[in-house]
Amino acid sequence: MLPLFTTGAITSNLNLFYGLLIGIAFGFIVERAGFARAIHIAPTFYFRNLRVPQMMISAIITSATWMIIAVYFGWVDFPHVFIPTVFVWPYLVGGLIFGVGMIMSGWCPGTAIVGAAVGRLDAVVFGLGMLAGMFVYFINFHSFIDFANGSNIGRFTLNRLIGGNIYVGYLATLAIVIGLGIFMNTMKSIRDKKGEDI
């Protein structure tokens, strides 16, 4: 039965070792796709090209499809797969803050680690900024702890929102992803027609 670790099939140390290998694969793929460089990420903000969303969309469809196949055949015990607990307002506000930071810096945490690995100074500085930001967050956390831990709706998959079983959740995921893809394509066409940033 899968997942191996959370169903007790492998030890914690072996899980850590596999974690290292999974991380290596992750970093390798991000670099091969070109996202160790902010100049390959930032054009997406202006719809000059869509490489970042194309990769995200492809990854989500791939992973979600593997998952639903594995659930269908009973290989994976889905409740043993970790899904972050949903805190509605903190997620919304967190996303707003994150979005500003991403446009400012041209990085997100994962790409910045890979950027630092290939020697980009802006990625290293971003990483230092993250450490500083974490520190500021920690020492002020007590003053907004109620907000940060509030509006908790638990493990909340899309099918719980709209009704139905996990297959409905999968289809809803595909629908959102495809809708976003169409939106991004439209924005890029508008941008291309205009010949300059929107």
Added chain:
Amino acid sequence: MKNKYWNPFVGGFFLGTALFISFIVAGQGMGASGAFSRITAELTYLYDSAFSSNAYASHYLHNGANALANWTVVEFLGLFLGGYISAAFAGRIKGGVDKAEGYPTYKRLFWAFLGGMLIAAGTRLARGCTSGQALDGASTFSTGSWIFMLAIFGTGFLIAPLFKNQWKNVN
């Protein structure tokens, strides 16, 4: 950009497959921001052990635990190594700062630092970043990941024009 990089759809297929392997082995997806958080907590604790009772970091440090003894931290090391290995084989290890030509380096680094600080706070509120929350959650049909992602897209779209000069003619 140059063609020597993977097609993004192919890259996405590999990324999604690696992510699925992560789910079926560890029971969790790949992440990055958690490691920054834990590194900060451990460094602060080493400087001042009273920090173990901090409102946020206490769950990393309780009972004398090492905040770095954690799957995401190990995976984070792998992420760094994997990026290095890939770039080394492709001859792409190269120092420098990415920005539009003529844009001042000090300004670029200032925004990178400030952006990093904001992103740190965003990831703590959202319990993850574009990997650990957006990609992982979307792959497991989570509603929260879409709240997070749509908020990022929305502000990104509104804020991007303010930072145009940083990325002028970059494509």
